[in-house]
Amino acid sequence: MYKEYKIEIVAEGGCGTIFLGASGLPVKRLEATLNQAAAEGWQMVFQVIEQKRFWLFWTRETVILTLGR
Numbered sequence: 001m002y003k004e005y006k007i008e009i010v011a012e013g014g015c016g017t018i019f020l021g022a023s024g025l026p027v028k029r030l031e032a033t034l035n036q037a038a039a040e041g042w043q044m045v046f047q048v049i050e051q052k053r054f055w056l057f058w059t060r061e062t063v064i065l066t067l068g069r
Helices: 014-020 027-039
Strands: 005-011 043-054 058-068
Touching: 005 027, 027 043, 027 058
Parallel strands: none
Antiparallel strands: 005 058, 043 058
């Protein structure tokens, strides 16, 4: 059982989405976020990848991490 939860959101970059049509998730930033949280004693409990509309024509991926300790 976890006594405390924390939500982290890591989104795909907006400039790459506009100029390239899609840029992919920032894996290095996601990795750095998880490593920092692990150093503070957090564990990943759940992960969701969400696609949201970005401005008018584009969609953007976002990773929503649920961390617990």
